[in-house]
Amino acid sequence: MVEMVSRPYERAFEKHALANPDVLCISADLTSSCEIDKFRDNHPDQFLSMGMAEQNMMSFCGGLGLAGYRPFIHTFGVFTYRRPYDQLMASIAYPRRKVRIMGFLPGITTPGGMTHQAIEDISVMRSMPNMTILETGDATEVESICEVADSIDGPVYCRVLRGSMPRLFDTPIVLGQMRELSLGSDVLIVTAGITTEEALRATAALEKAGVSVRHLHLNTIKPCNEQAILDHINSVKGGVITLENHVTEGGIGSLVAEVMADNGVGKKLKRLGLKDTYAHGGSRAYLMRYYGLDALALTQGVEDLLGQELNITEQDLSEARVDAVHSLAKAEGL
């Protein structure tokens, strides 16, 4: 059984902020939804309410950065770059302000539908010069995200998980270092965020079906250690498959494609994720199945990649966790 951890961000942020007086806690009217409500109540001097006004907040944080503060912006990821893209670019990314953007509810982890689902954030941030991108995939990574993000000399966008989540790893994020979760020789699976747990569910079934899996988990998406990815690609016979909680354009699938093309690697690549589509509202488990982002989609992707039937069914995959949309553990509706 994996250990489940409740609200790791809440504790990790408080610890980090209290040790670093130049860290400011910024909120955009989603304070409890981003697990900083206790921080607001206990440390009002370090907390700044910006209201529901994201454009102003972005440039305002640029101003805070100018004075040497390191604002941590808390809201849903989607609200940090869609409306205030211009402000993000001009006030934060260009001048390399040390603004730490904590984007909650990445991809389809929210039931809020299109307007709440950050499905192209990585693509946007990857194409933004000076921006660093981190993504968390378990409780340990969430526990280390504040410290790692705050070590960056410039702005950083983080995909942060909230609420109850599994502990998959026992070591913190090391900036720029991917996790090598298995080192087989047939296919290379590359995942990030919540899709890593899906791949872990699939690995045993794939191995049992005779596929030797090499699996990488990316927590630092930009900058990316291209050489390490290339070495792993060169270590498998059968090709590469990526699975992301994001559209297949511009995210980690594209990242791997670029590494392969840049280096003339003549192997097959299969990119799984949202296929040129918006998503809609629903539970995470439903959306992952509907849009082909789960363990089963991955095993089918591996079949396609290898051109061979593996006959893996639902029963062969390790048990999935199901989050109740209305569970008491959640802070708010959204």
Place this chain on the structure above:
Amino acid sequence: MRNEKTTDDIALGIRRRVFEHAMRNNGGYLSQACSAAEQLAWLYNEELNLGAPTLPMIPKPFEGVPHADNPDYHTGAGYNGPFEPEYDRLFIAPAHYALVAYATLIETGRMAAEGLEMFNKDGSSVEMIGAEHSPGMEVHNGTLGIGLSTAAGLAWARKRRGEAGRVWVYMSDGEVQEGQTWEAIQCCAHHRIDNVKAIMDVNKQQCDGAMDSVMEVGDIKTKMENFGAVVVEVDAHNISDMREAAKTKHEGKPLIILANSNPFHAMPILEERFPRLHYVRFKSEEERARMNLSIAEALGVDPIDYAH
């Protein structure tokens, strides 16, 4: 299409439905039913000129998002009747009021009661945050502050085409924190768009609590007037107030009705949860049971048997 029921009856029916739903699901957008029921009931039952619904009473499941490969895609606007030049259009700008809006459709005979049972169910079109394919919705508004601008554009275009129908927007006061709201008013005034009308639920609440504690917005009426709107303040729970306000002349300017509402109107026990009313999730079975008894009594219904 007019309903047999009075607008007050419809408002009560909306609250009863949202209450029942929140009880069964251990929480929900309950406070929005308190503040908004009369406004939405009045719009649908009296003010809006809408045709009969064109979509099935029992909503169809989710049928995909707009895409070149999805030629049959349509929005949920058909619950408000067909698009005809003489008919009005309505946008629910704060899409999280969807539960209350769906209850209004049921109470006014535009959707079957089964529709509410599909709320937030996987694969359903009756989404928690109203999507443009959800019943009664025509565009996505879950990103707050875009509704009035869309309405202004449609209103300008309808005027140019000589259509008599007006464009109504249901707004929330949190939206005035977004700069876009002000850009929209300024644009309406500049282009003399006076076939756009808005009613805003001024409940003084937002996600984090009382708006004054999150980001003060000051005197909304004066600010809006300065940006070029005609603004009337009403008591959001007084239907004749709203009727009168809607008659206000506003030539060359948009009309915005500020409906001052009580976020626990008709469910006084909710005041216990002040100032965290945005999404009421019961904190314990004890609280749930207590609220069940109290609200049921206040609304004149039996307590909800939510265990079954």
